[in-house]
Amino acid sequence: MSKKTLNKDNLTALGAERLADLLLEVSTGSAEIKRRLRLELSHNVGPKELARDVRKRLGSLRKSTSFAGWRKRKSLIKDLDTQLDMITEKIAPEEPTEAFDLLWQFIELAPSVYERVDDSRGDVGDVFRSAALRFEDIGPRAVLDPTALASRIWDALRDNGYGEFDGIIGRLAPTLGDDGLEHLKGLVIH
Template identity: 40%
Template sequence: MKRPTPASLKRVTPENLARLGPTRLAELLAEVAESRADLKRRLRMELAAEQGPEHLLAEIDRRLTLIGGSRSNVSWRQRPAFVRDLDGLRGLIAGRLAELDGPAAQDRILRVLALAPGVARRVRDKEGAVAAVFARAAEDAGRLLAAADAHEAGASLAEAIAEAPSAWSEWLALALPAAGPDVARAALAGLHARSGPAWTTIRRRLADGAGDLDAYRATFTAEALKTPAVAADLASRLMDAGRLEEARQVLEAAAQPGLFRRARGGRPEPDFDWESAWIDYLEHSGQSDAAQEARWTSFERTLSAARAKAFTARLPDFADVEAEHRIFALAAEAPDPVKGLGLLIDWPAFPEVVRMIEDRADELRLSPEDAERWSAKLRVRYPKAAHTLLRRAAAEAFRRREFATCDRLTKAADALTP
């Protein structure tokens, strides 16, 4: 076994620190804590935990009250220490207190979340560090609620939501996966009297978390259910639940003029997500041939690689090879060469990509993002094609008078010049 070097033994790692022994480590920690108020508070809470949950609770409650009652702004210099302190409090509740007293930990983590509005008024959080602490607290809340009686946990969650609905409309997405459907169902029942636009997102998230498809559907108005995106989402859920006839009715109700949008050139095209849901319905209802026809029709219109792959995946042996040739030919001849090239890149079909770049380079109107992403895939085996893409994108940037972008793309292209 290789012996550790003197340099490696001086690294600050748990293994090396353990060699100092508990007494020396305690002395060093106490010394550092004298200049770090947040660390000193954390150590005091750990010592309180050793005395029992009631002692730890007293320290936690004192800190929660202090943070909740403070009105002074937190300066940018104080912000890092404040964030560490807040996150340390969260971690202590979700970890140490949860081990000692689960119900108390559940109550205190909800109290931590209740601090969010007041903290937001005191702390400028441009980097999102404070928001991240509350996001972790929401995840902790879901885990702690799951460990409690579902009815009681749901009632506690409903009460917390009622106090800060705007914040919980975001946190529910983090808390509910861990909390489970029973807690979500109980919370939804506790908020049944709440109505209005502000509560729609909350009730929808709770219904989704509860797996209550009818309650989820009830959060949409009759007009909203006729919009393609909503109809596609609801129909997909109905199909997952085996309710095919209802899924068909929902999709057909949305097949109104609003389903179509004007594509480039003025041609009406159906909403892509609605069309995906309709194809799924055809497949689920045993209409496989109709589903395949719809996939191909959609591909011809959109040049979607996902549609093409779904189509070829359902073809018998050798028929998929013939279909690929048709797909590549349509991409190469596409009225929009960038869309066709994107399909070939995503497939991937690099020989066809190179051939299309050689044949239609003058027609390409590339964005810098597409040129850089696509050239990165081509640069090793096909540097000339990658060079052409970057040069075309640089020319487009110059035409738009984006000179810094033009210079960047030109330099990248020059680095690939054969």
């Protein structure tokens, strides 16, 4: 194999300092690459710092009002996927309760994102459906009050205009336990 082929071994041979210089050069003018590099640096500090940065990014995505046309749509999906990966792959293993809260906030973004993007292909919806499935893994490891979680689920389902929380009860039933499910049942009945 050629020493010029782009692969991990050949790039590693360039050395850390040269790779850092190249990353800085490549990231100039690319908000997407800069954002990803900052997230990786935050992760090196620790999951709490990464969680703070992800929370900040989710806030920015929520506040955004610009329409993501076909040119920006791909970038938006990549940004959403990156945030989801940071939550589920980097924060959840060490801070599942924090990751649960971030995942919830991520799902809550769906309406504001759907309102400013053409999702006729369903790619954006796929990101949010994939995110909702992650509750099954993170929920049981998170330290949550079952009664408060039941209330949170009920509130989300009452304002589920885009179906972003469809299936949430089944996914979080083990986390709710008997007490949480009983409380949720009481909320639904009344």
